[in-house]
Amino acid sequence: MAEAKKKIDQRRGGFYWQQNPKKPYVSVTNILNVISKPALQYWFGKKVYWAMVQEPTLEEKAALAAPYKENTDAKIRGTAVHSIVEHYKHTREYIETIPDKYQGYAKAFYNWVKDNDIEIMEHERTVWSQKYKYAGTLDMLVKNKQSGRxxxxxxxTGKDIYPESFLQLSAYEQGLKEENIEIDSLAVLLLKEDGKSKFAEGESDLEAFLAAKRLWEWRNPELMEIVNIYNKQVKEVK
Known part of the structure; x- marks a missing residue:
């Protein structure tokens, strides 16, 4: 499979920037931030509550900061896991020097690859939809070597698998289709600290993602004005 096209110089402000001509594409994850996430709200409230229970004299500002600290830890953990995946893709070998606190996640990933006879075709690939003007970076494009799927x-690496993930994957699928790359299925791989994993396939729902995109555009008229200015400049050059 051909490597992803080199269209990006930088990503900032919730956009991917295509060069020559310069044009912004709103990021998939930025779009999906408009969707209410009840589980996330519950998690936030629970973390604040437990911070105050464990330390009753804690000031309100410090208690409210507790969820953000855990969120930062989760991002660091996610980065470590993605490094494990990247190393395996290029070397087909396991990283020997994994910090102890990530050993379980690494074991879960390696076992999943081995047990399902997986070939990692691409990792952290940027995908563009020229038709719908968005872009994003998918985690993995893989093949089951037995079935060919x-x-x-x-x-x-969180607590569970949530429906929003499949909207994100639906967006990536559309971008790949525009490059004539056919996908058999969308799936989420949840790696757990205890070395186990959970794998779930889901249905593609591009219409739901595009509805979220329309809502994002409605809620961000100033940003859409910038996008339209760039698009107008591109048309004038043509």
Whole structure:
């Protein structure tokens, strides 16, 4: 499979920037931030509550900061896991020097690859939809070597698998279709600290993602004005 086209110089402000001509594409994850996430709200409230229970004299500002600290830890953990995946893709070998606190996640990933006879075709590939003007970076494009089926996979290390992940994957699938790359299934791989994993396939729902995109555009008229200015400049050059 051909490597992803080199269209990006930088990503900032919730956009991917295509060069020559310069044009912004709103990021998939930025779009999906408009969707209410009840589980996330519950998690936030629980973390604040437990911070105050464990330390009753804690000031309100410090208690409210507790969820953000854990969120930062989760991002660091996610980065470590993605490094494990990247290393395996290029070397087909396991990283020997994994910090102890990530050993379980690494074991879960390696066992999943081995047990399912997986070939990692691409990792952290940027995908563009020229038709709908968005872009994003998928975690993994893999093939089951026994069945030949190709999956777009979102790798998670959180508590569970949530429906929004499949909207994200649906967006990536559309971008790949525009490059004539056919996908057999969308799936989420949840890696757990205890060395186990959970794998779930889901249905593609591009219409739901595009509805979220329309809502994002409605809620961000100033940003859409910037996008329209760039698009107008591109048309004038043509």
């Amino acid at each position: 190709i999956f777009i996979i979102d790798v998670k």
